[in-house]
Amino acid sequence: MKVLKFGGTSVANAKNISLVKNIIADLKSDKTVVVVSALGGITDLILKTAALASQQDKSYMTSLKEIEDRHLVTIKELIPIQSQSKVLSKVKSELNTLETLLEGAFLIGEITPKLSDKIVSYGELLSSYIISEYFISEGIDTAYADSRELIKTNSTYGKAAVNFERTNHNISNFLTNCSNSTAVMGGFIASSVNGDSTTLGRGGSDYTAAIIANAGNAEALEIWTDVSGMYTANPRIVKQAMAIPKISYEEAMELSHFGAKVLYPPTIQPVLSKGISILIKNTFDPHAPGTLITKNKNGEGKTVRGISHVENIALISLEGPGMVGITGISKRFFEVLSTAGISVVMITQASSEHSICIGVDNHDADHAVQVINDAFNVEISQGKIKTVVAEKDLAIIALVGDNMKSHQGLSGKMFSTLGKNNVNIRAIAQGASERNISAVILKEDVKKALNTLHEEFFEENVKQLNLFVMGVGNVGAKFLNQILTQKKYLKEKLKLSIRVIGISNSRTMVFDEDGIALKNWPELLAKGQKADKELFFETVNKLNFRNSIFVDNTASQEVSETYNSYLRNSISVVTCNKIACSSEYSNYQELKDLARQYNAPFLFETNVGAGLPIIDTLKHLVASGDKILKIQAVLSGSLNFVFNNFNDTTTFHDVVKQAQEEGYTEPDPTIDLSGVDVMRKILILARESGNVLDIEDIQNDSFLPKESLETNNNADFFKTLTKHEESFQEMYRKAVEEDSKLKYVAQYENGKASVGLQRIPRGHDFYNLEGSDNIVLFYTERYPDQPMIIKGAGAGADVTASGIFADIVRIGNF
Incomplete structure (x- = not known):
C-alpha cells in the first residue's frame, strides 16, 4: 500500500487536480490512499470569513460567496455534466451548513476554538469529496472516506493530540473492509472521542498521511507538493539551491523544523518507528526524482545536507547576577512559558549561569515578556534579575547534517563566512548531537546569509560577486565589456561568478536582481529610471546582496563622498576616482578604517598608474x-x-x-x-x-x-x-x-x-x-x-x- 498526500497548491484548481488524477492513474500499487488538503487558499479564506463573521462584519457573506464559487467552478470544470447533479447537491448542502455556522458566529459576535475547528474543517471535507467523485468519473476505482471517522483525538481544538490506539484500530478496519483500489480522504481534520470536529494544527495534512501510513503499514509515504523535493536551501531565496536526492529522518526533521515548508516536522514521527520511507515529489514535474527520506545507514551523505531558516523570531534573555548558583531558575522560567502556551524555538545558556536566552515567535514576544517579568517581579525589584525585553525582527539560520559531528571546523567555517559579509550573529545554539548549528541573525540579513552559506558549502567554491557600477563612459563601458568577455573564464578558472546588478550614468540608472544582461546594457540603461545617487545607494543597501561591490568609474567629488555610506554597510568599494584618497587625510583614514571595521575592501589601484600594480x-x-x-x-x-x-x-x-x-x-x-x-x-x-x-x-x-x-x-x-x-x-x-x-x-x-x-x-x-x-x-x-x-x-x-x-x-x- 502507498499513501500519497497532495497539498493545497497541488489541488488549487481543476487543472492541477487533473494532474493529480494522472499521477494516481499511473501508480502501480494494489492499494492507494490519497490524502488531500483544501483547495489552494481556501483554508485562509475560511479563517478570514470566520473572523469577519465574529466581528459582525457583514462582508463575511462576500467571502463566503467566493468560497462557494471556487468549489462550484471546480466541480463544473472537473465533473462531466451528466454526473454533476449529485456532486453539486452534496457540496451545496455542506456549504449551507457552513453558512449556518458562520451566521451563528455573526449573531453572537465571537468564535470559539471548537467552532473554529468545525468551520475550518469544511475546506478538506469539500475538496476530498469533489476529488473522489472526479476520480470515479475518470474510471478510477475510488472510495471516499471521512477522516473524522478514522482519526480520533482529544478536545484540544486547533492542535488536537491523536489517540493512536483508537485511530489505528479505525484505519486498520477501514483498509481491511475497503475493496476499492483507491481511497480519498481529507487531511488536517479529525474528531474528538465525543464526535466534535478537531484539527491537527499547521501542516496537519502531512500528519494525517503519516498516521494513515503507520496504521496501514504502508510501503511508502509520498508527499506531493510544488517543488521537486527538499532543497539545500529555500529555492525562492537561493537560486542555486538543488534538490537533495536522499536524506535521513533526523535531518529532514531538523530542516523542516527550521522552515523547510515542504514537510511538517511531526509528520515523520508516525512513520519513523516503522522505518517507512517518505518521498517528496513535485505534482507539476512528476518525473523529477524528488527527495527520499529514510534511515541513514553508516554515515551516508554529505557533511552539511541543507541550510534552513525561520523568520519572525524574537530573542528574550533572562539575565542577572542573582541567577548564578541559584537552583530552579530555569525550571521557573520555562514553566512560566509553558503555562502561557508559548513555544520556545531555540535555547542557549551561558556556562556562567548568568543568562538564559530563548527564541520565540514574534507574535508571542510581548506576551512572553509580560509573563516572565510578572513571574520574576521580586527578583527584578531587588536588582537580582534585569527587566526582560524582547529583541524582535530576527531570524534563525541553521546548518543541518547527520555527519557534521565527525568533521571539525564547521562552526568556524559557518561563522567566518557570515562574518566576512558582516552578518551579525545575535545568539548561537548547537545540540549535543551536533546535527544542527543554529544562529540568530537580523531578519533583513536572511537572503544574504542563506546565499553566502550555500555558496560556501554547496557550490564547489564558486564565489558570486554582485556589482553596482556608477559611471559608464569610456572606462566604464570598457569595464562592462571585459566582464562580459571574461565571465566564462572567471567561473571556470578562478571560481568567480560576477553579476552586474545595477548601472548608473549621470542621467539614468537600472537594476536587475538576477543580473543585467551585459550584451545590451546601453539599451536597458537608456530605458531606466532617473539617476539619483542617494536612491542608488538605498537600492544597493536594501537589496543586501552578499559580496556587494560599488564600482565608481566617475571623476565626481559628490560620488566619492558616498564611499563611507557603502563601507559602513559592508559594501566594498572599487574606484578609479582619485578624489577620495587625495582628500583631507582624516577622510582618507576614515575610509581605510571603515573598510577594516566592516570587512569591506576599499581598493583604488587605478588611482595611480591605471592598470599597473x-x-x-x-x-x-x-x-x-x-x-x-x-x-x-x-x-x-x-x-x-x-x-x-x-x-x-x-x-x-x-x-x-x-x-x-x-x-x-x-x-x-x-x-x-x-x-x-x-x-x-x-x-x-x-x-x-x-x-x-x-x-x-x-x-x-x-x-x-x-x-x-x-x-x-x-x-x-x-x-x-x-x-x-x-x-x-x-x-x-x-x-x-x-x-x-x-x-x-x-x-x-x-x-x-x-x-x-x-x-x-x-x-x-x-x-x-x-x-x-x-x-x-x-x-x-x-x-x-x-x-x-x-x-x-x-x-x-x-x-x-x-x-x-x-x-x-x-x-x-x-
Missing part, C-alpha cells in the same frame, strides 16, 4: 616590513604623452588637443596640465607608504603660464596655449640643448613631496619612457641603490578598466 606592490612592501625611503615617478600618462609628442615641428596647443581627443586627459585638461592630478597620485603613494600628508603640503612647480591656470573653460584655456606657444618652445629647446627630455616628475623623500617639469638626461630611467607610459622608482631599505621599478601603460580606458577588473578579482580572492 603600483599601489598593490607598495602595500606588499610595507606589509612585509620594508620602509620606503624615496619615491620618484612619472605618473601622468597624459603629460608623458604630451611631452613625448611635443617638438619644434608641432604646437603645444595641438598636442594637448590630441591628448584630450584620444582620452589621455581628463575632460578638463587643466587638471592634468596644472599638475593637480600628479599631486593627487604622489599624495596617495606617500599615504600608502604610511605617511601623514595633505595635498597642501606638496610643492607644485607648474610649467603653465598663470593666465592658463586662471581660465574657467576649455576654450579659453586652449587660447592661452596658443598665445604662449613661444614659452613652450623655449622649454623644448633648453631640453634639446642639454641632450635631455621633458618629463613631469613626482617625488617624495624625507616627508616632503613635489611635482614639476624636469629635464631628464640621457641614461636616466625616465629618459626613454615612451607614449603615455608611467614609471615608478621605489627606493627602500631593501632596495636602497637599485630601486624597484614598475613601468608600463599608465593611461587609457582599456588599461584603467583592466585595473578596476583586477581589483574586483582581488576582492573575489579575499
